[in-house]
Amino acid sequence: DAEITQSPRHKITETGRQVTLACHQTWNHNNMFWYRQDLGHGLRLIHYSYGVQDTNKGEVSDGYSVSRSNTEDLPLTLESAASSQTSVYFCASSRDTYNEQFFGPGTRLTVL
Amino acid sequence: DQQVKQNSPSLSVQEGRISILNCDYTNSMFDYFLWYKKYPAEGPTFLISISSIKDKNEDGRFTVFLNKSAKHLSLHIVPSQPGDSAVYFCAASYGNNRLAFGKGNQVVVIP
Numbered sequence: 232d233a234e235i236t237q238s239p240r241h242k243i244t245e246t247g248r249q250v251t252l253a254c255h256q257t258w259n260h261n262n263m264f265w266y267r268q269d270l271g272h273g274l275r276l277i278h279y280s281y282g283v284q285d286t287n288k289g290e291v292s293d294g295y296s297v298s299r300s301n302t303e304d305l306p307l308t309l310e311s312a313a314s315s316q317t318s319v320y321f322c323a324s325s326r327d328t329y330n331e332q333f334f335g336p337g338t339r340l341t342v343l
Numbered sequence: 344d345q346q347v348k349q350n351s352p353s354l355s356v357q358e359g360r361i362s363i364l365n366c367d368y369t370n371s372m373f374d375y376f377l378w379y380k381k382y383p384a385e386g387p388t389f390l391i392s393i394s395s396i397k398d399k400n401e402d403g404r405f406t407v408f409l410n411k412s413a414k415h416l417s418l419h420i421v422p423s424q425p426g427d428s429a430v431y432f433c434a435a436s437y438g439n440n441r442l443a444f445g446k447g448n449q450v451v452v453i454p
Contacts, residue, residue, distance in 0.1 A: 276443075
């Protein structure tokens, strides 16, 4: 069955380290998204991509980057982790504009 | 500035009764609305959606109503079941598949 996976599921890191969170989908969806969920904020969009080599900033993109070298993967990189980036991160994908997004299981990141 | 608002953060309802969740939005350009359900330690799962050209959409026990003039939508769950206990997120987009989410409503269904 097609699916969307995230790894690792849990990560503890130190301030200043570079961290990469993986997202892989097997639906062959063009659109992929990264969100963070924090108490009192719901889900906020970090970065998104509409296809290979396309990346765009969302509402909370500072300190994060993404790259899209193939259809299946959209890794999220924290260039220099900060305690404010402690959060739960969700990856999602969708086929096209008026279709629902399918979410991965999430990665809980703690920055000490 | 939050474009999608969900007030009344939590709701408790007896099993078999109706659950009603409300959502207000500020951006009149939104033309597609979705509801997601989320269990702890899992990703959100899609429940139901509605296009701005409609005012109602049903899927089994779930019905979404849209009032464009009031910039308001609601989700009705009838009858509520214990497995419906979860956090529900309202989301909206305007033609680019970028979703703006509300903060979520915690629903507890009491057996």
